[in-house]
Amino acid sequence: MSEETPLHSVNQLIHSGEYWCELGGGKKTNTVNITVTAGSVILESPVLPVMEGKAVTLSCRNKTTSSNLTADFYKDGHFMESSSTGDVTIPSVSKSDEGLYKCRISDVGESPESWLAVREAHEEPISSPAPDPYPHLHHGPQLYLLLCTDLAVKVFLILILISWWLYWRWSD
Numbered sequence: 614m615s616e617e618t619p620l621h622s623v624n625q626l627i628h629s630g631e632y633w634c635e636l637g638g639g640k641k642t643n644t645v646n647i648t649v650t651a652g653s654v655i656l657e658s659p660v661l662p663v664m665e666g667k668a669v670t671l672s673c674r675n676k677t678t679s680s681n682l683t684a685d686f687y688k689d690g691h692f693m694e695s696s697s698t699g700d701v702t703i704p705s706v707s708k709s710d711e712g713l714y715k716c717r718i719s720d721v722g723e724s725p726e727s728w729l730a731v732r733e734a735h736e737e738p739i740s741s742p743a744p745d746p747y748p749h750l751h752h753g754p755q756l757y758l759l760l761c762t763d764l765a766v767k768v769f770l771i772l773i774l775i776s777w778w779l780y781w782r783w784s785d
Contacts, residue, residue, distance in 0.1 A: 631644045632644065643662060643730060652722045652723070652724070652725070653675055653676040653677050653721060653722055654673065654674070654675060654676070654716065654717070654718050654721055654722045654723055654724040655673070655674045655675075655676060655724055656671060656672070656673055656674075656714060656715055656716045656724035656725070656727050657671065657672040657673075657674060658671050658672075658714060658727045658729055659729065661730075662730035662731060662732035663706050663729070663730070663731055663732065664706075664731075664732050664733075664734055665706060665707055665708065665731055665732065665733055665734045666705050666706070666707075666734060667705070667706055668702055668703065668704050668705065668706070669702065669703045669706045669710070669729065670700055670701070670702045670703075671686060671700070671701045671702075671703075671714055671716070671729075672699055672700045673686065673696070673699045673700075673716035673717075673718060673724065674699065675718055675721050681697070681698050681699050682699055682718045682719075682721065683695060683696065683697045683699070683718070683719065684696055684699045684716045684717065684718050685716065685717045685718075685719075686701045686714065686715075686716050687714065687715050687716070687717070688710075688712050688713070688714050689712045689713055690713075699716075699718075706729075706731055707731065708731050708733065710729065710731055711729060711730055711731040712728070712729060713726040713727070713728055713729075714726065714727050714728075714729055715727065
């Protein structure tokens with residue numbers, strides 16, 4: 614990075630990147646690419662994979678104004694359609710709709726690309742960890758205390774029996 618790099622560019626580089634969640638048992642969710650930009654156009658799209666057959670709405674917004682502006686939408690670098698409301702809906706998403714989307718508002722700018730992931734209808738989502746196969750082994754400090762007490766009583770009884778045996782053996 615050169616000395617001329619503005620501070621906001623440094624922050625964009627630091628916070629942009631690949632993000633994911635790690636679940637119990639070493640499982641990871643799908644990665645999400647997040648690009649932090651100083652631009653004023655934002656593409657609102659689903660972060661998590663969308664199930665095939667569901668409707669998906671992509672919204673193009675200008676950070677500096679709340680009014681609807683005409684937006685052009687692109688998938689994988691190719692023009693899709695223009696929308697006077699700034700919204701585009703895919704009524705029944707399929708695997709072929711998966712890809713990089715962006716939008717452009719004339720005289721304002723272009724959004725960063727955003728990945729739209731599509732999950733097949735029969736796939737299981739990776740949203741929660743698997744149930745614990747051994748729930749009976751996790752009873753906290755009460756179980757630990759009970760086991761320690763049980764062990765201490767057994768050791769004490771064994772010592773008493775050994776002492777009693779030694780006493781009777783040597784007293785003869």
